[in-house]
Amino acid sequence: NAGVTQTPKFQVLKTGQSMTLQCAQDMNHEYMSWYRQDPGMGLRLIHYSVGAGITDQGEVPNGYNVSRSTTEDFPLRLLSAAPSQTSVYFCASTFLSSGLTHEQYFGPGTRLTVT
């Protein structure tokens, strides 16, 4: 199993540009999520999904869109990049079988800089 993969590892954008961060998992996990990590702010939830076709907002969803057309993929779209979106982005996934939550598996992260 490759686990949770994220691409790209690094990205530099200019203000106003759009882009998509890719996330994929091969563990058949129902739950997938996106977090951003900023110094002193910990990990903040952007969006999450409990299954294909179902997404919901997290703590800091503004400026980001997600979709979940398959169980495996959960891309994060930045609509119009702003310097405040400079951060490290982590994708994570886990099982939701039988109503129990198992631990999340995290991708390696994407370091995004917006100039």
Place this chain on the structure above:
Amino acid sequence: AQSVAQPEDQVNVAEGNPLTVKCTYSVSGNPYLFWYVQYPNRGLQFLLKYITGDNLVKGSYGFEAEFNKSQTSFHLKKPSALVSDSALYFCAVRYDKIIFGKGTRLHILP
């Protein structure tokens, strides 16, 4: 609404001493609670979880955590700290979604 708090930004402990990293939570039902660790320039690794059952949960690398429902706390503990335990520790809670605290940086002093 659910929330999780880690009241200490940093904890310093001498090697060989016991350590505690604090976590409190707020959810409107029965919580699922987790601890993760992040080493420099690396992703997050799972340490332990509380779903139900015994209030004392044992996890990886000799860590354990105590669930206290009346105090809504889930403190991480280790009887004897190692220098290699120095890292960033995150507490997380799940009710409908999984959210994290701000993290506590643990420094183990030789």
